[in-house]
Amino acid sequence: xxxxxxxxxxxxxxxxxxxxxxxxxxxxxxxxxxxxxxxxxxxxxxxxxxxxxxxxxxxxxxxxxxxxxxxxxxxxxxxxxxxxxxxxxxxxxxxxxxxxxxxxxxxxxxxxxxxxxxxxxxxxxxxxxxxxxxxxxxxxxxxxxxxxxxxxxxxxxxxxxxxxxxxxxxxxxxxxxxxxxxxxxxxxxxxxxxxxxxxxxxxxxxxxxxxxxxxxxxxxxxxxxxxxxxxxxxxxxxxxxxxxxxxxxxxxxxxxxxxxxxxxxxxxxxxxxxxxxxxxxxxxxxxxxxxxxxxxxxxxxxxxxxxxxxxxxxxxxx
Numbered sequence: 001x002x003x004x005x006x007x008x009x010x011x012x013x014x015x016x017x018x019x020x021x022x023x024x025x026x027x028x029x030x031x032x033x034x035x036x037x038x039x040x041x042x043x044x045x046x047x048x049x050x051x052x053x054x055x056x057x058x059x060x061x062x063x064x065x066x067x068x069x070x071x072x073x074x075x076x077x078x079x080x081x082x083x084x085x086x087x088x089x090x091x092x093x094x095x096x097x098x099x100x101x102x103x104x105x106x107x108x109x110x111x112x113x114x115x116x117x118x119x120x121x122x123x124x125x126x127x128x129x130x131x132x133x134x135x136x137x138x139x140x141x142x143x144x145x146x147x148x149x150x151x152x153x154x155x156x157x158x159x160x161x162x163x164x165x166x167x168x169x170x171x172x173x174x175x176x177x178x179x180x181x182x183x184x185x186x187x188x189x190x191x192x193x194x195x196x197x198x199x200x201x202x203x204x205x206x207x208x209x210x211x212x213x214x215x216x217x218x219x220x221x222x223x224x225x226x227x228x229x230x231x232x233x234x235x236x237x238x239x240x241x242x243x244x245x246x247x248x249x250x251x252x253x254x255x256x257x258x259x260x261x262x263x264x265x266x267x268x269x270x271x272x273x274x275x276x277x278x279x280x281x282x283x284x285x286x287x288x289x290x291x292x293x294x295x296x297x298x299x300x301x302x303x304x305x306x307x308x309x310x311x312x313x314x315x316x317x318x
Contacts, residue, residue, distance in 0.1 A: 036088075037082070038084060040081075041073075041130060046068065049098065050106070051065055053108050055108065056111065063083045066083045067081035068080055086123075096109050097112070097133070098133070110136075
């Protein structure tokens with residue numbers, strides 16, 4: 001009886017734990033809000049994409065993949081149905097790409113928007129609206145792989161053609177000719193150096209003579225400068241010609257001051273007296289010219305002026 005009791009207790013415990021695990025799984029996988037279905041169709045491979053794979057909109061988790069199969073409307077295409085939260089801004093310009101999670105090889109759906117048409121897609125559970133699934137980075141690289149391989153093959157063919165036996169001989173010959181040309185240039189440079197040295201030797205000798213002549217002229221100029229300095233010293237010596245010239249100029253300046261202070265005023269007075277005498281003489285001569293008889297009869301009585309007795313208007317009849 002005790003063994004049966006232990007068995008019943010163990011079975012009850014297992015059932016309870018299993019129920020809790022099932023309840024936890026249901027709680028973890030439950031949808032917390034309203035979701036909208038969208039279909040994505042493409043001709044490219046969806047390797048690594050599985051049901052319940054994540055759906056992200058610009059990196060934010062917004063839903064999951066609910067179905068992966070073939071498209072009945074477009075033969076040959078793969079249909080991927082996704083369930084996205086209702087608040088996700090899915091518009092007519094929204095598109096999807098296939099992304100990869102690290103090095104695991106698992107894929108997910110990455111949604112994005114070009115922003116050209118911001119009209120929201122209308123949900124329809126019976127016939128979900130479709131979102132284009134564009135090639136991702138890996139798909140583009142795969143598509144370009146063939147072209148890259150063709151270009152590599154063409155480059156390899158050209159290299160092989162360039163390195164053919166005939167071309168190798170021509171290349172070796174060109175390198176040999178370049179070496180010969182370099183030797184010829186080196187020999188020519190040595191000849192030029194020898195020729196230049198031979199021609200420069202006479203020029204160097206002439207330059208030395210010229211420098212000696214310049215040195216001699218410089219010595220003569222130095223001697224002349226010394227004599228000029230001696231002459232300047234003599235002129236500037238005490239009681240020398242410059243001092244005497246200065247004393248004469250000072251004496252002449254004093255004489256000019258004396259002349260201006262004493263003699264010049266006297267000359268000015270004599271000049272003024274002479275000018276007054278000349279004016280008087282000029283008036284006397286003018287009176288004689290106007291009335292010569294005054295030298296004999298004198299000037300006579302002065303003529304009567306206007307309003308005086310005996311005044312007569314010039315030009316009136318007598």
